[in-house]
Amino acid sequence: MSLILSLFFLSLLAGATSLPAVGVTYTRDPSPSSAHLPSPEIVATFVKDLKISSVRLPESDPQVIRAFSYSNVSLLLSIPNAIVPAMAENRSNAVQWLYRHVLPFYPRARITTISVGNDVLGASADLSDFLLPAIKNLHAALGDLGIKKVSVSTTFSFINIMTSSFPPSSAEFQEPAAGLIIKPLLKFLEDTNSSFLINLYPYNIYRLNSDIPIGFALFQEHPFNFRDDLTTGVRYRNLFDMMVDSVITALAVAGHENIPVTVTETGWPSAGEVTDVDASKVYAEMYLKGLVRHLKSGIGTPLRRDGVAEAYVYELIDQEEKKGMDSNSKRRWGILYSNMTRKYDIDFSDSVRVFEGRGLIGMVVSCLSLVSVALFLQ
Numbered sequence: 001m002s003l004i005l006s007l008f009f010l011s012l013l014a015g016a017t018s019l020p021a022v023g024v025t026y027t028r029d030p031s032p033s034s035a036h037l038p039s040p041e042i043v044a045t046f047v048k049d050l051k052i053s054s055v056r057l058p059e060s061d062p063q064v065i066r067a068f069s070y071s072n073v074s075l076l077l078s079i080p081n082a083i084v085p086a087m088a089e090n091r092s093n094a095v096q097w098l099y100r101h102v103l104p105f106y107p108r109a110r111i112t113t114i115s116v117g118n119d120v121l122g123a124s125a126d127l128s129d130f131l132l133p134a135i136k137n138l139h140a141a142l143g144d145l146g147i148k149k150v151s152v153s154t155t156f157s158f159i160n161i162m163t164s165s166f167p168p169s170s171a172e173f174q175e176p177a178a179g180l181i182i183k184p185l186l187k188f189l190e191d192t193n194s195s196f197l198i199n200l201y202p203y204n205i206y207r208l209n210s211d212i213p214i215g216f217a218l219f220q221e222h223p224f225n226f227r228d229d230l231t232t233g234v235r236y237r238n239l240f241d242m243m244v245d246s247v248i249t250a251l252a253v254a255g256h257e258n259i260p261v262t263v264t265e266t267g268w269p270s271a272g273e274v275t276d277v278d279a280s281k282v283y284a285e286m287y288l289k290g291l292v293r294h295l296k297s298g299i300g301t302p303l304r305r306d307g308v309a310e311a312y313v314y315e316l317i318d319q320e321e322k323k324g325m326d327s328n329s330k331r332r333w334g335i336l337y338s339n340m341t342r343k344y345d346i347d348f349s350d351s352v353r354v355f356e357g358r359g360l361i362g363m364v365v366s367c368l369s370l371v372s373v374a375l376f377l378q
Contacts, residue, residue: 020295020308021074022348023054024335025265026316028061038340040067043316046340047073051349056264056312058118060101069108076264076312077101078115078155079138081123087116087137088130094141106147114138115155115197115264121177122160128181132188139192151194154185155264158200162246165205167229168236168303171246172253186256195309198247199265202239202287206278212239218268218283219290234302240266240291241301248303260309266291267314269331270343279331285344288313288335292346318343 024047028040038046044067047055056076057064068075079087079097086093102111116135120127131154139152158165161182163172173182189196206217215225217239227236236242244261251257268287272279291311300307318334335343 019298021054021310022052022292022295023056023074023076023310023312024052024316025056025058025312025314026064027058027319028064029319037317037338040064042340044068044071044073046336047071047316051347053348054310054312055316062101062104065101065105065109065111068110069105072110074110074112076113076115076262076310077111078118079134081117081120081127084117084120084127084134085130088133091137091141091144094134094138095144098138098141098145098147102142102147102150103145106150111150113151113153113195113197113262115153118155118264119157119160119199120154121181122157128177131181132184135185135188139188151192153189153194153197155197155199156182158198158243158247159204161198162250165209165239165243165246166227167231168234168242168245168249169229169231171249173250178254183254186251186254186259189259190256195260195262196247196251197262197264199314200240200243200247200263201266202243203268203278205239205243214278214283218286219294220286236302238290238294240294244308245301245303248301260306261304262309263311265314266311267333269333272331276331281343285346288344288346292348 026043026047028043029037040061040063043064047068048071052073054074054076055068056078058078060077060079065075065077083093083097087097102114105111116138117123117127117131120131135152135154142148142150142152161173161177163174164170172178186196188194202217206212206214213225214220215222216227216237219238219240221237225237227242228234229236234245236245244263247261248257251259251261268284269276269279270281270284291313295307295311298307299305313335315333315335317336317340318332318338335346337343
């Protein structure tokens with residue numbers, strides 16, 4: 001049975017699905033110059049008022065974790081890249097980290113996932129050998145402490161591990177990382193029922209490819225706003241789905257097509273450098289509203305009926321500009337301004353299913369395309 005046929009039948013058998021959780025990333029600035037910013041307790045209240053059900057904490061600040069106790073907001077914690085080697089070398093270092101960041105708060109704080117590092121492969125090639133041992137040590141340490149319901153993974157960056165974004169049918173993980181790191185990790189994720197975590201920015205792919213229409217990147221529904229994967233015959237209506245299906249194809253090529261995918265960062269800047277001509281509040285609002293609407297529709301992607309398990313918008317609050325900031329830091333990604341006022345009117349509540357105009361017809365067309373391709377490839 002061909003790879004595409006397998007993905008097609010998995011999509012059909014999924015049946016009714018739960019909607020992906022749509023969360024946000026929040027990073028607290030601990031520097032003295034940021035003392036005037038809202039406290040973690042105020043931020044936690046804002047998150048609940050916005051009906052956001054999931055928060056990703058790249059810094060895993062204990063004060064922030066404590067602030068979300070009894071909130072029923074699920075937390076995705078991250079371990080800094082700098083301590084990955086120490087955690088790989090000795091399980092006691094993993095236990096020590098858990099004693100500071102998890103045990104004082106769990107289960108009052110609903111910690112669901114811990115990411116060991118963030119874009120480790122892109123940050124430093126020297127860290128790659130430590131990644132899987134650190135993950136296994138942390139997982140074992142959780143077991144030693146009797147914590148069975150917190151999954152462990154690591155976060156990759158789409159642009160640093162994928163061979164291409166189009167067509168999705170040709171996507172694979174880049175070598176040598178695929179063979180040395182990603183495939184052994186996928187075996188671990190499958191064995192522990194954990195998710196594949198990835199930072200996925202259509203904004204970055206759009207900036208690198210001048211032939212991608214802006215509407216395709218912003219979830220705009222126009223009659224001719226699509227791209228066809230000529231190998232499979234699958235039609236894509238937005239860049240987000242195309243990138244997700246590239247990841248799903250790469251997982252299938254690696255022999256692990258059933259692993260859930262969580263998008264740990266995605267977003268569109270509302271402002272930036274002079275060269276960021278498409279960083280605007282109008283485009284950012286179009287992207288975020290389109291993303292949330294698409295995820296709430298429950299139609300998934302052409303190759304996976306479930307779509308992504310979770311998606312985290314980067315980020316909750318605009319960072320304040322400081323001297324010495326690089327160009328990426330000067331971009332404004334927040335859904336709130338730094339004074340905590342709302343930048344956009346977006347409904348993050350997960351209680352309502354939104355049906356996109358192309359829902360049923362789009363699904364039928366995608367299914368027919370996949371069937372014809374599968375028969376062709378047999």
